[in-house]
Amino acid sequence: MNTKCINLVDMRNISKSFGKVVALKKVNFKIGSNEVVGLIGDNGAGKSTLIKILMGVYPPDKGEIFVRDTKIPIHHYSAKAAHERRIEAVYQEKALGEKQPLWRNIFLGRQITTKMGFINTKREKQETERIMKELIGFRSKGISADSRVSSLSGGERQGVAIGRAMYFDADLIILDEPTVALSVREVEKVLNFIKQVKKAGKSCILITHNISEEYLVADRFVIMDRGEIVGEYKKEEVTLTELISKLVRAAGGNEEEAGALRK
């Protein structure tokens, strides 16, 4: 493991309120390079708010964000600025256009074109085939660059979106509940895509309710509760069982509930 992990992202003392509701209280959150971080917590813990601030969806009330040790001008930050800093988020429902072929989905907004704006479809299709095979290890038969998104399974869709982020050189890929509503086999595919991200030397923030899935792929776990970070563990430090207990206790539950969740 890389001991001299530079901080890819360093969020310091981030606070955010929506009216009277305090969403984040002085949160400190870091991601190293080539690290998969599992962000865990109950509904309303502040995970999504934290990610949206990092993605430039809205600014924090207080706090600073550093990307590769450079401070970000927080009030001139946007999703576009996040992309320029090679940070990408994959949102399930927003990621792909259902009726379009894969190659159009991969290159939308970043088309390979002539000066007149005409698309080089042949190259876009070739590159799409390459992304699917080499970058994310797509092995499903019968899927080609020309396939429509509507013919793909939920896990495969995640794969296409993750592959797209990797192809365009994102250093940090944020996955918000990528396995929700997927079958066991599909979940396995998504976890494999995340392993590919790690293998390619990139970082990933994985938000999910399913801790055991997260445990399989993450290097570090950050537990949030009611707007605060209440625990951080490296994978070497905890077993899955311990992690579940910690999470349940953090959320104000007792040992019985933890036991129930483990099952």
Next chain:
Amino acid sequence: MTPGKTIFSNTKTYRTLAIALVYMVLIGIFMLTAPRAFLDSKIYLAFLSTVPFSLIMALGLTFVIIAGEIDLSFPSTMAMSGFVFVFLYTNVKSSILALICSLAVGAAIGLINGLIVAKIKIPSIIVTLATQFVWAGLAVILSGGLQKAIPSARGTLFYNVLVGRALWQIPAQAFWAIGLAILLAFILNRHRFGEHVMFVGDNRATAKMLGVNVDRILMAVFTLNGVLASFSSVLLALEYITWWPTQGPGYLLITIAAVFIGGTSIYGGEGTILGTVIGAFIVGSITAGVVASGAAGFWTQLIVGLVMLAAVLLNTLIKGKQT
């Protein structure tokens, strides 16, 4: 996930083929019921003279519907910009200037629709229903409700280039319509703009997230439709050497029907220009076919309706087979 799935993934081609088949069957039926008319080239030349007016507007409407919107105002755009054309043609006596101003008025009308839809976020069916009344009303007021003839246009170079009969008696407007269709098919399928239009109609959140300026695309498709409607109005005014205030409304439903028969989805995100071209010819052929077959003219609507239902059903069936 069967390996055979890739063959079916290109349903677009299948659907266009199905529509072409519908057209051939229709013509085949007319050849049997009205052999004297339909085995003669004259009727096809007649189609080439009348179909382009609705076809050109259907091309723009295809973009609007693929982007997930609708435009009901193009018949009034036609009335308004046609009026501007004949008015300037008679009073300023410059055909080119009259054409340019007419197209500019069409663009402005389309842009206003687009601005209201994109920026104020009012559903396009309501916006364009309202603007449809506004521009039709204004055209009637400005013209005093009277038709205007431009007899001096006939035989001029301008006239011949736009609606003359040059090659094999084929009307020039047919060349304009087909030329525009080819250009717009390229733009839809091969240009960044066309791709953006498809994604705006398919999943607006995706389009936005991947950097597509959704508002600009919406304004662009309505503007395009406005420009094409006014170009069509100029061709129509020249073809009949006359502009009349109520020439638009007759085109509303047949143009919309052409787009849907052509396989463009009301849900947005998909559609083909070739489908629209065939759709426009189907709708345009039915009237002539029904009359030539000896049935009374009032059968036309019933048959257009049945063909449209058949085409839409066929589309849905082919689509259902894929997913």
